[in-house]
Amino acid sequence: xxxxxxxxxxxxxxxxxxxxxxxxxxxxxxxxxxxxxxxxxxxxxxxxxxxxxxxxxxxxxxxxxxxxxxxxxxxxxxxxxxxxxxxxxxxxxxxxxxxxxxxxxxxxxxxxxxxxxxxxxxxxxxxxxxxxxxxxxxxxxxxxxxxxxxxxxxxxxxxxxxxxxxxxxxxxxxxxxxxxxxxxxxxxxxxxxxxxxxxxxxxxxxxxxxxxxxxxxxxxxxxxxxxxxxxxxxxxxxxxxxxxxxxxxxxxxxxxxxxxxxxxxxxxxxxxxxxxxxxxxxxxxxxxxxxxxxxxxxxxxxxxxxxxxxxxxxxxxxxxxxxxxxxxxxxxxxxxxxxxxxxxxxxxxxxxxxxxxxx
Numbered sequence: 001x002x003x004x005x006x007x008x009x010x011x012x013x014x015x016x017x018x019x020x021x022x023x024x025x026x027x028x029x030x031x032x033x034x035x036x037x038x039x040x041x042x043x044x045x046x047x048x049x050x051x052x053x054x055x056x057x058x059x060x061x062x063x064x065x066x067x068x069x070x071x072x073x074x075x076x077x078x079x080x081x082x083x084x085x086x087x088x089x090x091x092x093x094x095x096x097x098x099x100x101x102x103x104x105x106x107x108x109x110x111x112x113x114x115x116x117x118x119x120x121x122x123x124x125x126x127x128x129x130x131x132x133x134x135x136x137x138x139x140x141x142x143x144x145x146x147x148x149x150x151x152x153x154x155x156x157x158x159x160x161x162x163x164x165x166x167x168x169x170x171x172x173x174x175x176x177x178x179x180x181x182x183x184x185x186x187x188x189x190x191x192x193x194x195x196x197x198x199x200x201x202x203x204x205x206x207x208x209x210x211x212x213x214x215x216x217x218x219x220x221x222x223x224x225x226x227x228x229x230x231x232x233x234x235x236x237x238x239x240x241x242x243x244x245x246x247x248x249x250x251x252x253x254x255x256x257x258x259x260x261x262x263x264x265x266x267x268x269x270x271x272x273x274x275x276x277x278x279x280x281x282x283x284x285x286x287x288x289x290x291x292x293x294x295x296x297x298x299x300x301x302x303x304x305x306x307x308x309x310x311x312x313x314x315x316x317x318x319x320x321x322x323x324x325x326x327x328x329x330x331x332x333x334x335x336x337x338x339x340x341x342x343x344x345x346x347x348x349x350x351x352x353x354x355x356x357x358x359x
Contacts, residue, residue: 050077053236059108061094068094070260081237083247086257087352092240096209100130128205129198135190139182154201168196188219208239224249244344258352275350276342278317282310284336296328
């Protein structure tokens with residue numbers, strides 16, 4: 001049998017920052033080292049091997065005749081943040097709901113933390129945290145009361161539940177509002193409270209369904225900081241998001257979904273380089289000049305695209321054509337020329353299309 005890692009090996013494997021600024025002050029999420037009260041229990045990584053925390057094979061979900069998820073395969077490993085990207089109706093939320101047993105799978109195999117979701121849904125729910133799209137909080141209760149009530153679902157002793165609730169409120173920077181009712185909170189505060197609630201049972205796996213939708217930039221970045229801190233502490237994450245920057249900030253790997261299928265899976269930057277390139281030039285130019293631009297680019301072997309009032313030119317990393325390309329484009333009669341790095345948004349649009357499809 002393979003030998004399980006000891007605490008030192010786990011620390012080295014995940015490169016955990018034992019003395020992160022917050023955890024020094026609050027002693028939070030480090031029971032692995034004998035600190036604090038909240039334990040991240042699921043770092044079951046074997047020496048030299050990343051152990052899967054979720055395995056899906058031919059996973060499908062149907063609603064009557066509508067196929068929401070169509071025989072997808074994916075594997076998510078302990079300690080990583082795995083993101084699902086895709087347009088509305090791609091099957092992202094249906095997938096994440098099957099993972100935590102909210103929506104029964106129609107067919108296929110789905111194992112979470114080594115357990116079959118069909119046979120062990122209750123045990124799985126005890127060990128995961130869920131941040132749903134909706135702020136489904138009890139508006140008649142205060143922040144502290146919301147966390148205390150939710151802790152009862154996991155049979156956490158009252159004294160321990162209060163301690164965890166206090167620590168989580170501090171972790172989410174909600175100390176000043178802990179006695180306020182939910183209706184008195186801003187949108188960003190509500191989302192932080194939903195995340196705090198999802199952590200009350202010290203989950204090893206956190207499922208995040210569009211956690212920052214509708215938040216202003218300050219609130220979004222604060223939530224990202226908290227999620228990165230949790231990831232550093234060893235919490236595995238599955239993220240559904242429409243924000244490409246969010247996926248770039250948090251995800252180790254992503255899967256791009258469309259029409260119930262996974263189109264491709266990989267590391268964000270490598271996928272951008274493979275499918276898009278390293279750099280993008282945008283020309284605001286009339287469609288009547290497309291032929292002239294194509295002739296200007298002749299011999300360079302570059303991928304191009306027209307959408308609306310913009311002509312896109314994609315530059316691979318290895319060719320170093322920017323200087324020559326710029327010299328060729330300057331004489332053209334364009335309104336504006338923008339040079340930028342290729343992003344996940346470019347990848348998303350390349351793989352799923354730019355046309356808006358309502359589903």
